[in-house]
Amino acid sequence: MSLQFTILMVLYGQPEGRASLQDLKRYVAILMTSGPDWAERMKGLAARAPRLDIFGQSFVTRDRDGWAITEAGKAFLAAIERPIRDQAPAPD
Incomplete structure (x- = not known):
């Protein structure tokens, strides 16, 4: 699963959220x-979303020009990267 998070992070950091497959492979390898x-960072994120499926959940699309992160993918990343304390309900 950490590979899927790495793919999301790479695409998120690209202009227009897109990368050719060749570029994506290079960035992921690095x-x-x-x-x-x-x-460790990717393992921590993967632990927070153990059932992540970037294609099944429509977080990433593929076409002949490469791969792209969707708006849903961007929203998912923003939510999952928020510190846990920010996600907890306020105490009564």
């Missing part, structure tokens, strides 16, 4: 081998 900080 991040996945960049060290323990990235791996």
Whole structure:
């Protein structure tokens, strides 16, 4: 699942949220081998959404020009990256 989060993050950081498959593979390879900080961050996100399916949930689309993050994908990323304390209901 952390690979799917990495794909979402890469696409989110691209102009217009799009990347060719070749560019996407290159960026993902760089991040996945960049060290323990990235791996731990992606594991933490994956633990918060264990059933993530970026295509089944329509967070990413593919076409002949490459892959793109959708508005739903952007909203999902924003929500999942919010610190847990921000998501908890206010105490009574």
